[in-house]
Amino acid sequence: MSITAYDRVKTARDIRRPTAANYIRSMFLDFIELHGDRSYADDRAIMGGIARIGDMPVTVIGIEKGQNTKDRILHSFGAPNPEGYRKALRLMKQAEKFHRPVVCFVDTSGAYCGIGAEERGQGQAIAENLMEMMTLKTPVISLVIGEGGSGGALALSVANKVWMMENAIYSVISPEGCASILWKDADRAAEAADVLKLTAQDSLYNGIIDEVISEENLGTEAFYFALRDKIEMTLRELSAMTMEELLDQRYEHFRKIGRPLV
Amino acid sequence: MGIMKFLRPKNELESGGRSSLPEQQAPSEPDITCPNCHKTILISKLRASYGTCTCGHHFRMSARNRLSFMADEGSFTELFTDVKNTDPLEFPGYKGKLEATQRSSKEAEGVICGTAEINKYKCCLFIMEPAFMMGSMGTVVGEKITRLFEYATEHRLPVVGFTVSGGARMQEGLFSLMQMAKTSGAVKRHSDAGLLYVTVLTDPTTGGVTASFAMEGDIILAEPGATVGFAGARVIEQTTRKSLPKGFQTAEFMLEHGFVDAIVARPSQKKVIAAILRMHKEGK
């Protein structure tokens, strides 16, 4: 029996799945977490800092859902507030200054939905990240490891290479939300998941992402070892490009999406 | 005054487009009830006051109507009308909905773009269309706005943009979401070239448009009372189970929290935008 889109949705949301913190701590050396947006607060839904991959210093940023129920509340279930996106941007600017590449791990059902988030400019924070990431003068890789929920996920995914895990999803709206708008029935989420083309395989086919990462041995040492090698190799390739090539490549990745064929 | 009477002329004003009145005038002049002060206003009077009531309420306005008073007469050259929708996901019911919307709105898509003069100052201009699926952003809207910024960068022109949007266009899935990054990239290149971008947020500006080009202007203006926000108010209420503060997600709320430069009523907009363009004029 083949795996349905909604099976992938359930897998992507599975709380036993490795979170950004697992990826960061398993693949990078000397990770030092850096906190705060220097303006309002430290948003625990986003974790970021500096680390090494082999000899190469990198900035790593991940949307962290938390490891257990208590932890998940602390991390707002991986729904970032504006200060989270601003912290991420601060760390990316720091990476640019010190010529370090940036690696982002994306896993969110969406940006935090609340009164405070609106008061502090959720829309503006995401918009600024989209703009600034497009011209960040250092290589950027983004990997969607679980849920790629709409603008809240895109705000860390304007990258030279956008990858998705085999069972990750990436969507403009949750299948439940889509079903309730389309058919006034959230129970038809499985059908909605199908029509939204939100799987990694669909995203690759549609030219939205560059690669699907196999989940064979997910979470094991061998898995992280292979992925780390892949990240390191790709960062070296991107670092060999001229700045103009690097920025044009990133711009073109998004520029071509939805450009009508002549 | 019944709800139908309110809705009928409202639709005509919002989707009718051209500024001329329909030819076959009813014996009694058509009117509309202001949802704010509940007074009855003649449609002809409303047009003379740029679609605003004496109480200050701003009615939604079609892109063509807005164009007719923003751009100097005969100065507008529309661009990129060849960008056509492709229904990239073959989404159920979308093709039919698009065609019906094209018929009712008399527009091909959710935004009109072009070059124009505003009190003789040349600029690139985009105006989003509320009657076209509430200005939702799909690939055509994203592509046209991206092309406009690329054109403006190439020709060293400022961009003035009027936003109205319910957010991303669900029926185009990720193709729609990616337009946020694509347009933002084009805005950034325009900005890095030292060029001016002025946005005017009109009712409603929400979702993916707020989280991209609406909030990326050098100067961000808003119309009085316009709904401006990211997440939908109802969704916030449902998830947080808190009642929302009065005036939540209005232009005034955004001004108070520091996300809008100024609120400008529609009758003053042309003058204010022209003054801004004048202060950013290149050369001499």
Ligand SMILES: [Zn+2]
């Ligand atoms: Zn009134």
